[in-house]
Amino acid sequence: MSSPAQHPPLSVVIPLYEEADNLEPLMARVHEGLANYPGAWELICIDDGSRDDTGRRLRALAECYGPHLRIIQLRRNFGQTAAMQAGIDAARGELIATLDGDLQNDPADIPRLVAELLARDLDLLQGWRRHRQDDLLLRKVPSRLANLLIGWVTGLKLHDYGCSLKIYRSTVIKEIRLFGEMHRFIPVWVAGVTAPERIGESEVRHQPRRFGQSKYGISRTFRVVLDLLSAFFFLRFGARPGHFFGSIGLVFGLLGGMMMAHLLIVKFIMGQPIGQRPLLFTAILFIVVSIQFITTGVLAELMTRTLFAAGAKTHHRIRWQSDPKTAVWKVSP
Structure with a gap:
């Protein structure tokens, strides 16, 4: 001090x-x-x-x-x-x-x-x-x-x-x-x-x-x-990107799963056709999006761990600088 x-x-x-x-x-x-x-x-x-x-x-x-x-x-x-x-x-x-x-x-x-x-x-x-x-x-x-x-x-x-x-x-x-x-x-x-x-x-x-x-x-x-x-x-x-992408993926997966469960009830219990229903295509889309987000989260976690293990490096490049060995401090009188 x-x-x-x-x-x-x-x-x-x-x-x-x-x-x-x-x-x-x-x-x-x-x-x-x-x-x-x-x-x-x-x-x-x-x-x-x-x-x-x-x-x-x-x-x-x-x-x-x-x-x-x-x-x-x-x-x-x-x-x-x-x-x-x-x-x-x-x-x-x-x-x-x-x-x-x-x-x-x-x-x-x-x-x-x-x-x-x-x-x-x-x-x-x-x-x-x-x-x-x-x-x-x-x-x-x-x-x-x-x-x-x-x-x-x-x-x-x-x-x-x-x-x-x-x-x-x-x-x-x-x-x-x-x-x-x-x-x-x-x-x-x-x-x-x-x-x-x-x-x-x-x-x-x-x-x-x-x-x-x-x-x-x-x-x-x-x-x-x-x-x-x-x-x-x-x-x-930053240290847990899988939580971010995984949370979004789980939300889409839950919505898609609920839609599919409803369509299964309509198909096998009520005996109604579901092949042309827009809800079927929406459910498939949500499930695919869910898989993509969860997979992205896993890959982001792997990249983050690799980055932390390797150490982050700067992206600038120096062409010339004063010699640090000759640098001195300025002291006011």
């Missing part, structure tokens, strides 16, 4: 995709915001396969600021979730802070959030952009609806799941493997490995984008719904 005057080592992780114009002011603001951080810290920037000048400028800035600025370049654009996972894998700090590289998150909020996380003894402190500086119809309204839907489905009540400014304990976030578009539901996934009461939120500043273009659009709303269904499934049935 660290004393109030000395915070644990902190790793700041920033995924970047075609943010060349934001790099210099971003680096300046990060160093300004952490100038008085009472502990050692490092900055990890992940270039997610940018096609602009992001990679070259990052290397130049690393030479300027020093070896506490670590660079990871992915071979191609794998997405924000994969870039964030690459940064978390490389992080050495006891605490990990993540934020976007578009200058809308304020790095000056990080020391306050770290102090609050330690004071409240949390595993995750989620930023809340209460006064969000984005387009009302394209960003704010869909985001609020998505936040309400996520809270209703998962039972974890937060105001702003999508804010990238978060503080984690590394021992907790490194238990989770991020893939797909999971970065939108990180608090939900964290709730699967720690108690929900150890997840909190705090208001943070938010600023309008000054340079570059947003990578998000209205289409993200539809992806959020699909991702939410995936998150709900993996959290409830």
Whole structure:
């Protein structure tokens, strides 16, 4: 445990995709915001396969600021979730802070959030952009609806799941493997490995984008719904998918069996023909569907056990990164 005057080592992780114009002011603001951080810290920037000048400028800035600025370049654009996972894998700090590289998150909020996380003894402190500086119809309204839907489905009540400014304990976030578009539901996934009461939120500043273009659009709303269904499934049935598919199969099997029992009574006791009855075809369909769902559940259980036995592997690929042996901590004077 660290004393109030000395915070644990902190790793700041920033995924970047075609943010060349934001790099210099971003680096300046990060160093300004952490100038008085009472502990050692490092900055990890992940270039997610940018096609602009992001990679070259990052290397130049690393030479300027020093070896506490670590660079990871992915071979191609794998997405924000994969870039964030690459940064978390490389992080050495006891605490990990993540934020976007578009200058809308304020790095000056990080020391306050770290102090609050330690004071409240949390595993995750989620930023809340209460006064969000984005387009009302394209960003704010869909985001609020998505936040309400996520809270209703998962039972974890937060105001702003999508804010990238978060503080984690590394021992907790490194238990989770991020893939797909999971970065939108990180608090939900964290709730699967720690108690929900150890997840909190705090208001943070938010600023309008000054340079570059947003990578998000209205289409993200539809992806959020699909991702939410995936998150709900993996959290409830990730370790026992056979229960999910098997339950559906048993329901269809029960309905199909009841229909067949009724038709048997009609055929052999009442002596009426059943060959042309729609109920017969419906019963056969339900029984076939039942067998398919139960079989799918068994196969899913086998795949899950195989995955757990082999260990999950990340899907991003690194093209170049700073030498970890030369990385140092930045300590404020």
